[in-house]
Amino acid sequence: MVLKYIRFFFITILFFLVGLLGTLFSMLRPFHPHNAFIFARLLGKPGLWILGLRSRIENHEGLYKPRPCVFISNHQHNLDILPCAQWMSPGTVSLGKKSIRKIPFFGQFYWLSGNVLIDRNNKKSALQTMDQAAEAINKRNLSIWMMPEGTRHKGPGVKAFKKGPFYTAIKAQVPIVPVAINRYSDRLNFTNWVSGEMLARVYEPISTAGMGPEDVDALMERCYQIVSRGVAELDSLSKV
Secondary structure: OHHHHHHHHHHHHHHHHHHHHHHHHHHHOOOOOOHHHHHHHHHHHHHHHHHOEEEEEEOHHHHOOOOOOEEEEOOOOHHHHHHHHHHOOOOEEEEEEHHHHHOOOHHHHHHHOOOEEEOOOOHHHHHHHHHHHHHHHHHHOOEEEEOOOOOOOOOOOOOOOOOHHHHHHHHHOOOEEEEEEOOHHHHOOOOOOOOEEEEEEEOOOEOOOOOOHHHHHHHHHHHHHHHHHHHHHHHHHOOO
């Protein structure tokens, strides 16, 4: 039990320091496309080590091509930010809730580093944000990491996807790269030296060239099947 609270103390300190340094740095060059990548590296691997989490990713090179693109992955825990931060490639930002800005230092850094914030309670605003995300992809040559389940899903399997990421990819005419992450959150035990294992798999990009709004549903279903099968397969490989 002591180990658990020691870990929580140091992970809080890490988030605070990365948020503070990231905010100060990003104020010097706000919304620069590489801000997020630089500080993701300071957060990802140290954070996983502090919490005793193992991580492994298959086809890691798939995160570096093609560019730009829209990455999608399943979402189950706030700790998803750590493996994504460790694996993130340069020129990639993420999509998050506007409420993140309320987190002291880290929230300000998250915004200033160029990540895209969305108001999930306002459908009109959310659609406008997706348009802005598509524009950022094309004008700033950014890739965006999105979690189409929308909210954390702690139950078995993968929750139904929302249309936003697929609308964005089609609007920007860039590929979608599916990423599956095992259901590690059901097995976390921070009192153990190895508290859990995060396994991920990057799939081949799916082209959206020539697609229009009428193709959103079919594209969403195709990606859902890929990710849900991948999660099930990775679950069977996890040893922790």
